[in-house]
Structures are given as structure tokens and as C-alpha cells.
Amino acid sequence: MKLDFDLTLYLVTDSGMVPAGSTLSQIVDEAIQGGVTIVQLREKHADTSDFLAQAKLVQQVTKRHKVPLLINDRIDIALAIDADGVHIGQDDMPLHEARRLLGDDKIIGVSVQTREHAEQAVLGGADYLGIGACFDTQTKELKQGSQGPAGIRDVWEHAVEVSGPRPVRAVTIGGVNSYNAVHVLICTRTTRGNLPLDGLAVVSAIVAAESPRNAAAILRRQIAFAFESAWIARTPAARDSIRSAIGDAFEAARQNTPLVQHITNPVVINDCANACLALGGSPMMATDASEQADLAPVVSSLVINIGTLNAWQVDGMRAAMKQANLRNTPVILDPVAAGATKYRSQIVSEFLKEFGVHVIKGNAGEIAALVGSDEMHVRGVDAVGCGFKDPAGIVRALSLKERCVVVMTGPVDYISDGSSTFAVKNGHKLQGTITGSGCMTGTAVGTYVYAVAHTDPLVGAITGMVAINLAGEHAAQRPDVKGPGTFRAAFIDEMYNLTKEQLLAEMRIEQLH
Ligand SMILES: Cc1ncc(COP(=O)(O)OP(=O)(O)O)c(N)n1
Numbered sequence: 372m373k374l375d376f377d378l379t380l381y382l383v384t385d386s387g388m389v390p391a392g393s394t395l396s397q398i399v400d401e402a403i404q405g406g407v408t409i410v411q412l413r414e415k416h417a418d419t420s421d422f423l424a425q426a427k428l429v430q431q432v433t434k435r436h437k438v439p440l441l442i443n444d445r446i447d448i449a450l451a452i453d454a455d456g457v458h459i460g461q462d463d464m465p466l467h468e469a470r471r472l473l474g475d476d477k478i479i480g481v482s483v484q485t486r487e488h489a490e491q492a493v494l495g496g497a498d499y500l501g502i503g504a505c506f507d508t509q510t511k512e513l514k515q516g517s518q519g520p521a522g523i524r525d526v527w528e529h530a531v532e533v534s535g536p537r538p539v540r541a542v543t544i545g546g547v548n549s550y551n552a553v554h555v556l557i558c559t560r561t562t563r564g565n566l567p568l569d570g571l572a573v574v575s576a577i578v579a580a581e582s583p584r585n586a587a588a589i590l591r592r593q594i595a596f597a598f599e600s601a602w603i604a605r606t607p608a609a610r611d612s613i614r615s616a617i618g619d620a621f622e623a624a625r626q627n628t629p630l631v632q633h634i635t636n637p638v639v640i641n642d643c644a645n646a647c648l649a650l651g652g653s654p655m656m657a658t659d660a661s662e663q664a665d666l667a668p669v670v671s672s673l674v675i676n677i678g679t680l681n682a683w684q685v686d687g688m689r690a691a692m693k694q695a696n697l698r699n700t701p702v703i704l705d706p707v708a709a710g711a712t713k714y715r716s717q718i719v720s721e722f723l724k725e726f727g728v729h730v731i732k733g734n735a736g737e738i739a740a741l742v743g744s745d746e747m748h749v750r751g752v753d754a755v756g757c758g759f760k761d762p763a764g765i766v767r768a769l770s771l772k773e774r775c776v777v778v779m780t781g782p783v784d785y786i787s788d789g790s791s792t793f794a795v796k797n798g799h800k801l802q803g804t805i806t807g808s809g810c811m812t813g814t815a816v817g818t819y820v821y822a823v824a825h826t827d828p829l830v831g832a833i834t835g836m837v838a839i840n841l842a843g844e845h846a847a848q849r850p851d852v853k854g855p856g857t858f859r860a861a862f863i864d865e866m867y868n869l870t871k872e873q874l875l876a877e878m879r880i881e882q883l884h
């Protein structure tokens with residue numbers, strides 16, 4: 372009978388990374404104690420006798436812990452030590468030959484890079500797939516480059532589709548670590564059925580870690596978080612109590628004073644800091660990469676605004692998002708003028724590949740650029756065009772593509788988590804006459820999203836939109852407001868003065884999906 376196996380945290384070894392004074396067997400031992408559930412011995416440069424000797428040593432450890440041991444590429448070594456199975460790549464022995472030699476009781480995993488590879492492996496009877504490469508890696512030279520979580524999802528979805536009622540099992544590999552583990556597992560869930568990968572495969576994140584045991588334990592914690600996460604695809608029934616949830620999120624900010632860390636542009640930095648304070652948050656505007664790790668433990672949410680992008684800001688943004696992702700702190704991305712220049716488009720696409728972002732907030736032109744629609748465009752920082760035929764559908768499509776909540780601002784704001792989509796019809800046209808009102812919207816979302824992010828970032832995003840738009844309406848009605856200058860000050864005042872009762876009585880939201 373085939374051994375039951377658990378792919379949750381899959382350690383692939385590389386003895387070239389073992390630090391002086393340590394042995395591979397010790398590392399495997401520690402890693403299993405930290406939570407590794409399956410081990411693959413991968414010796415790319417060892418001759419047969421060294422490989423065999425290493426395999427025997429590592430097998431003593433895996434047997435002691437009752438964790439399966441697979442052998443990379445070498446069926447002969449697997450047979451010699453009676454390993455639990457093998458892992459083979461596209462250039463190795465064909466699956467049917469490996470199966471013939473090993474028999475049905477052994478585990479055979481196959482590396483796949485494309486839908487076609489996945490289909491062949493599934494139909495050929497692979498026990499699991501190793502889909503790669505997720506990210507760039509220092510561990511081996513990649514023939515085809517990395518696909519990012521969205522590319523891995525595409526292959527995984529196809530594998531699930533062709534494997535019928537009992538989906539094949541799969542992990543992804545390549546550049547995976549504790550910082551990006553949650554992002555990878557959330558972003559690779561299938562669109563239909565919301566099916567996650569079975570786990571993650573890593574080499575350097577454990578073998579080269581200072582403490583393989585701690586590294587494995589942190590990875591297990593992150594994987595468990597991702598499996599339990601409700602960040603996407605909630606059921607529409609959960610929306611019944613949306614109004615009271617919005618009221619609760621609004622109040623939570625006033626009670627808990629979330630620390631909203633911004634890396635934003637100098638044009639709006641002061642307005643955003645004041646808006647955050649007025650709504651009940653505590654603004655932090657630290658931009659340097661070197662201080663993000665120290666700040667991260669106390670940050671409630673992170674707002675990344677690419678308004679005046681430059682290389683050192685990008686470094687700070689990367690460092691901050693990496694830390695936020697490790698702590699599962701909500702990240703709000705404002706892709707200002709994405710689509711206006713190649714540089715911005717490229718940076719945003721790299722960010723969305725590498726980091727988990729929980730809310731994207733943009734105007735119609737920015738959202739069009741991210742979703743790949745030519746119905747709207749960006750001119751400078753403004754959206755131009757006649758509008759989307761189906762704005763709610765566009766927002767939902769981007770949400771499903773990026774696996775996050777998407778807010779599209781405009782005369783009507785559209786907000787979707789891919790499952791439910793809402794229109795927020797509050798707001799005043801004077802908001803469009805001052806610089807920074809869009810950026811303050813990102814701040815508002817960041818202020819409210821923290822409290823509910825782990826259960827429902829959609830609620831936090833809608834709360835931010837309703838609160839800021841009501842403040843705009845209230846400010847515009849004031850007799851002392853004569854135009855953009857007086858509106859700007861009154862806008863902050865009305866954020867400060869807004870009450871939960873007003874919010875609940877005056878919000879104009881409509882559920883569209
Ligand atoms: C779990 C897992 N997935 C993929 C691979 C890569 O295997 P392969 O394509 O055979 O490349 P090498 O490992 O031989 O460099 C893997 N080893 N494990």
C-alpha cells in the first residue's frame with residue numbers, strides 16, 4: 372500500500388548549502404522537528420556512492436520521525452535504499468518507466484512548468500506535482516524563468532480540471548519563504564472551487580537558515596494561516612450584516628487608534644497624516660528600508676502609494692511589504708498613475724507578483740491598466756475615457772486576478788472582493804478639486820481595514836470609502852466653504868466630526884454582485 376503523505380511543508384535538500392560544522396542529516400532532523408512533513412534528497416553534484424551514503428544517513432532520520440523520504444531524479448538510489456518514492460523532472464526518466472520500476476506503492480512526484488506538463492503528469496498517474504518556478508531562486512538556474520503565483524495558479528487550475536473528482540495534489544517551488552508563503556498560497560487558490568495547493572516546497576528557506584527548526588516552524592505557522600484565511604471568496608450570505616459591520620469598523624478605529632504606516636508621496640504626505648488622525652488612526656510616514664523591520668511589529672496597516680516613485684522609495688516599499696506579509700498585516704496599494712509610464716506599470720506588476728496586497732485602490736484609469744482594459748486610460752494621474760461599460764465587472768475581474776479587495780474610485784465607487792461587489796454612492800465633486808483626495812482615500816481604507824482584515828477586508832474598504840465621502844459631502848455643505856482651499860480644511864474637520872450615527876444614517880451603498 373502506498374504510504375500516506377503530507378505535502379504541507381516539503382523540504383528539498385541541497386548539501387552545498389549546509390554550513391560548516393553541521394551535517395545534512397542534522398538539518399533534516401531539526402527541520403522535521405520544526406514541522407517539515409516530507410523530505411526530498413536532492414544531490415545534484417554527488418557521485419553515486421556519495422549519494423547512496425547520504426541517502427542512508429538521511430533515511431535514518433526520516434524513518435525515526437516517520438516522515439517520507441523521496442529521492443530526486445535517481446530511481447536507482449531510491450530502489451537501493453527502499454525510499455518512499457522519487458521526484459522526477461521533465462528531463463528525467465519518463466513517469467511510466469519510473470512507475471514500472473518502482474511499482475504502484477511508491478510515491479512519484481513530477482516537476483511541471485506548463486499546463487501541458489501538468490496534464491501529462493496527471494494522466495500518467497503522478498502522485499503529486501511540483502509546479503515551478505514560483506519566484507526567481509539562487510538555488511538553481513531556471514530554464515524558463517519564474518511564473519509568479521498567478522502563473523502557478525494557471526497550471527494548478529488546469530491540473531485540477533483534468534484530474535476529475537479527486538484532484539491531484541501539488542506544491543509550488545522556487546523562491547518560496549516565510550515572507551511570501553501566505554501570499555503564494557492565497558494567490559494560487561483556484562478561481563473555481565477556491566482549492567489551495569497542498570503545500571509549499573523550499574530549499575534555501577530551511578537548509579540555509581540560521582535555525583532550520585525555527586525556519587520550518589515559522590513556515591508552518593504561515594501555511595496554517597493561509598489555509599485558514601478568509602481573505603477571499605466569502606459567501607454572499609456573510610453580507611447580510613454589512614451595515615452593522617461598517618459601523619463596527621468605523622468605531623474600532625476610534626477606539627483602537629491603528630498605526631497606519633504610509634510610504635507615500637511628498638505632494639500629499641501632510642494631508643494623509645492629518646486625514647489618518649482625523650479618522651482615529653495614528654499616522655506613521657517612515658520611508659527608509661532600514662527601519663521597516665523595527666516598525667513592523669507595531670504597524671496595524673501599511674499604505675503604499677506610488678505617486679512620486681523613485682528607486683529608494685521602491686526599496687522602502689519592498690522592505691515594508693515584506694515585513695507586513697510576514698506578520699499578515701494588511702497592505703493597501705495605491706497604484707497612482709499606473710499605466711502612465713512603463714516604469715510605474717513594471718513596478719506595480721512586480722509588487723503584485725512578489726507581495727501579498729490586501730486592497731488595491733485606484734481610479735478608473737489605474738484599474739484599467741492593471742486589468743488590461745483599454746476602455747479607460749491614465750493621463751498624468753487622472754483617469755480619462757468614456758467610462759467602463761461594466762465597472763462592477765471590471766473591479767470584480769481585477770479582484771479575482773489579484774486575489775484581493777479592489778476599490779475603484781470615481782463619482783460612484785466600486786468595491787469588490789471577487790465574490791461580492793458594492794457601489795458607494797456618497798461623495799461630492801469638490802473632492803476632485805483638491806490634490807490628495809484620492810491618496811487620503813487610501814489612508815481611510817488603511818485606517819479601517821486593519822480591524823477586520825483577517826475576516827473581511829471588504830468591510831474595512833467600504834467603511835473607508837463611506838467615511839471619506841461623507842466627510843466630503845458634509846464639508847461641501849458648509850457655508851464657510853467657498854472653493855477648493857476652504858474645502859480642503861473643512862474636509863479634514865468633517866472627517867474628525869463624523870459620527871457612527873451619521874455614517875449609518877447617510878451611507879448610500881448598493882450590493883451589485
Ligand atoms: C517538489 C519539487 N518540485 C520541483 C522540483 C524540480 O525538479 P526538477 O525539475 O527535476 O529539477 P531538479 O530538482 O532536478 O533540479 C523538485 N526537485 N522538487
Ligand SMILES: Cc1nc(C(=O)O)sc1CCOP(=O)(O)O
Nearest residue numbers: 503504508510545546573574575
Ligand atoms: C529545486 C528547484 N526546482 C525548481 C523548479 O522550478 O522546478 S526551483 C528549485 C529551487 C528552489 O530553491 P529555493 O527554495 O531555495 O528557492
